Amino acid sequence: xxxxxxxxxxxxxxxxxxxxxxxxxxxxxxxxxxxxxxxxxxxxxxxxxxxxxxxxxxxxxxxxxxxxxxxxxxxxxxxxxxxxxxxxxxxxxxxxxxxxxxxxxxxxxxxxxxxxxxxxxxxxxxxxxxxxxxxxxxxxxxxxxxxxxxxxxxxxxxxxxxxxxxxxxxxxxxxxxxxxxxxxxxxxxxxxxxxxxxxxxxxxxxxxxxxxxxxxxxxxxxxxxxxxxxxxxxxxxxxxxxxxxxxxxxxxxxxxxxxxxxxxxxxxxxxxxxxxxxxxx
Amino acid sequence: xxxxxxxxxxxxxxxxxxxxxxxxxxxxxxxxxxxxxxxxxxxxxxxxxxxxxxxxxxxxxxxxxxxxxxxxxxxxxxxxxxxxxxxxxxxxxxxxxxxxxxxxxxxxxxxxxxxxxxxxxxxxxxxxxxxxxxxxxxxxxxxxxxxxxxxxxxxxxxxxxxxxxxxxxxxxxxxxxxxxxxxxxxxxxxxxxxxxxxxxxxxxxxxxxxxxxxxxxxxxxxxxxxxxxxxxxxxxxxxxxxxxxxxxxxxxxx
Numbered sequence: 001x002x003x004x005x006x007x008x009x010x011x012x013x014x015x016x017x018x019x020x021x022x023x024x025x026x027x028x029x030x031x032x033x034x035x036x037x038x039x040x041x042x043x044x045x046x047x048x049x050x051x052x053x054x055x056x057x058x059x060x061x062x063x064x065x066x067x068x069x070x071x072x073x074x075x076x077x078x079x080x081x082x083x084x085x086x087x088x089x090x091x092x093x094x095x096x097x098x099x100x101x102x103x104x105x106x107x108x109x110x111x112x113x114x115x116x117x118x119x120x121x122x123x124x125x126x127x128x129x130x131x132x133x134x135x136x137x138x139x140x141x142x143x144x145x146x147x148x149x150x151x152x153x154x155x156x157x158x159x160x161x162x163x164x165x166x167x168x169x170x171x172x173x174x175x176x177x178x179x180x181x182x183x184x185x186x187x188x189x190x191x192x193x194x195x196x197x198x199x200x201x202x203x204x205x206x207x208x209x210x211x212x213x214x215x216x217x218x219x220x221x222x223x224x225x226x227x228x229x230x231x232x233x234x235x236x237x238x239x240x241x242x243x244x245x246x247x248x249x250x251x252x253x254x255x256x257x258x259x260x261x262x263x264x265x266x267x268x269x270x271x272x273x274x275x276x277x278x279x280x281x
Numbered sequence: 282x283x284x285x286x287x288x289x290x291x292x293x294x295x296x297x298x299x300x301x302x303x304x305x306x307x308x309x310x311x312x313x314x315x316x317x318x319x320x321x322x323x324x325x326x327x328x329x330x331x332x333x334x335x336x337x338x339x340x341x342x343x344x345x346x347x348x349x350x351x352x353x354x355x356x357x358x359x360x361x362x363x364x365x366x367x368x369x370x371x372x373x374x375x376x377x378x379x380x381x382x383x384x385x386x387x388x389x390x391x392x393x394x395x396x397x398x399x400x401x402x403x404x405x406x407x408x409x410x411x412x413x414x415x416x417x418x419x420x421x422x423x424x425x426x427x428x429x430x431x432x433x434x435x436x437x438x439x440x441x442x443x444x445x446x447x448x449x450x451x452x453x454x455x456x457x458x459x460x461x462x463x464x465x466x467x468x469x470x471x472x473x474x475x476x477x478x479x480x481x482x483x484x485x486x487x488x489x490x491x492x493x494x495x496x497x498x499x500x501x502x503x504x505x506x507x508x509x510x511x512x513x514x515x516x517x518x519x520x521x522x523x524x525x526x527x528x529x530x531x532x533x534x535x
Contacts, residue, residue, distance in 0.1 A: 162382045169373045179352035181377045
């Protein structure tokens, strides 16, 4: 039996993980267009790290209260608090004229990373739970996670459909939007709320590294390949889904680590986009 | 006549730090007020306070109902990376009118097209914004402000970085738009000469000299008023129907 036919015969195992990965890739690919165009790529890295810190904090608190540590809904909830809170602070607040925004993002990233290491050091006995939440487990995604991802994707799609013009105007030219009475903090908050909402649930499925990759690479490829905003969103969404789905299948068939294979699959999509841009002139 | 917006004995600044105090100014409908001063002198802070973006630290700001503002930023403040057409940018001017969650209709697109036509770029609707020349970008940003059907058109250094011909062309456009009636213009410039031929009133702002002065153009162009702003002797000449402003070399400490 070939690896591919083995793959098809195991559909019952990979169906939910594949659906979840494709959804996560599509969702992050879409949001990534804002991340790249607003030049906040490293905000997404910091939020992923903060989301991981949320999981660690949840595990530490559960352990301190002598409760079961496998309450993944509690872990996800605390991760959301950290991720959404971090998104609202890093994405919408300035640091004044004394510090560039990147300094705040860098501090959040490195501090959250250090706290993750210190917290994980205290949680050796729940390393499996931790590993699942932090690095994802695309091989075994429970149906409940698919449902959560569908709900989050639906909510993000709804908010971005209803308030697209406000979010685009506030993101493209904050100064003018503000002067003309558009509530730029509100719409920036909505954008970073959706990014903060998507990161923990996607990280739970595909892991931290692919989350950062899907928030950056598909959007970059789409912006290379297209000249208008709506096609850029559509192409980034499709590329995110393709990289996640393609990477998942490739990792299964070739017996490779899933998250890393997804990231490489996303990276490979940049080449045709770049070539297309060169050919089109 | 009821002013569109006014500041009474206002202190302007941000982060709780006052830059300049005792500012009283009213912008009437059909006014053309130019705010002049050196870079970093507090012009933009004053404009943002007038528009209600920053609250006055002291004193009072009053504006007519919901004041419809069209705003034109410095063109290099707008990111050319975004894959937007000229039309996409102009349509953004309709966002405050459509309201949160509302849909843009054909009327909004028509208004945006008309605004782009008014600045002479009607045939560039589909052109990528990032590929426009500096002057075309500035006109597109003016069109976006006009698409908002503003009562007050506010511009921050609209001719900054332009060559003399493009600057003249932009100022002629502003004069024509203002002359067509229906809007007041408040414009920031660090170049007095750029506004000396179009504005009706001038305001001098320089926080470092604790300078705030506003008045009719003729009064403000008197050498004694100008020498306070520039810290040296200044000559104003009219040639060919246009005013030219010359700070005199060696006329005092700048």
